[in-house]
Amino acid sequence: MNVNFYVTCIADVVKAGVAKNSVLLLEKLGCHIVFLEKQGCCGQPAINSGYTKQALAGMKNLVQTFEVNDYPIVAPAGSCVYAIKNYPEYFERFGEMEWAVRAKKVADRFYDLTDFIVNKLGVTNVGAQLTGKAVYHPSCSLSRKLGIVNEPLTLLQNVKGLQLLPIHNQQTCCGFGGTFSVKMAEISGEMVSEKVEHIAEVEPDYLIGADVSCLLNIGGRLSREGRKIKVMHIAEVLMQEGK
Structure with missing residues (x-):
């Protein structure tokens, strides 16, 4: 199975071992990992601080990045996955209806690592x-x-x-x-x-x-x-x- 890996900022900058082991684990379970280099921050720090409007540009970049294929997207952090799951609501709030539709299609493909392994791959x-x-x-x-x-x-x-x-x-x-x-x-x-x-x-x-x-x-x-x-x-x- 082809799988996009979303590295998250903290795993990228602070805990590279978490990203590495997540990828190795998914490969061990038969996944082919795709890393899309244009991915960036999900915007969670800004959103949590009340600067959702200012985070829209970064959110659009992330949506565009993962629109290039239809593979599942796996991340080793529930907080980032949750932020992205809420993208459609944020875009709707600021009248960006087309982006809300596009964001929902991407958000629906996002999985936490453990959720993906157990519920998508069927491995316990x-x-x-x-x-x-x-x-x-x-x-x-x-x-x-x-x-x-x-x-x-x-x-x-x-x-x-x-x-x-x-x-x-x-x-x-x-x-x-x-x-x-x-x-x-x-x-x-x-x-x-x-x-x-x-x-x-x-x-x-x-x-x-x-x-x-x-x-x-x-x-x-x-x-x-x-x-x-x-x-x-x-x-x-x-x-x-x-x-």
Whole structure:
């Protein structure tokens, strides 16, 4: 199957390993990856800050980029996928009806990585192996906004040697929230501090998530507190093999 890969800004600039492992995983599952070089930011930072009109040009660029074929589009970040799923509404808001129609056709082809693997490819066990105890953090964008709850859990439950641990208030936001963590830094800091406290209580070896931004936020606090918990994106976990 031919698949477009949308790298996302954070994976491109900060966590290249997440993008690399996502591509390798999809190739392992039989996908031929197409990377369209004209892709750019989805506009999420501007949109979340209330500058939706100013983000329209970038949104049009992304729509045009992925109109060149009709392949599924996969991204390793629920927050970006959710932003793009809302493109039609944003274009309609500013009277750009033709772009709203074009955007919907592109948005309908966008998938979070775990959603694509489980629901499009029909795979629940990728043959991964990672020994240890782990806490999975369900990001708000993935679980609340996109409704993708069981897919990442199913994939992780089938990782040989991995034990998933429940924590107190597991569904609670980590406090990142994009620009929220900048505008409301004090509140955000308290939220991630509480999240880390609950994670540390069960003494896991790994913290796993499907959104890089949340992992950067929680991982930063874990590091500052000297917690020896390895932070991993689910794509990195699913590419682990037994030795």
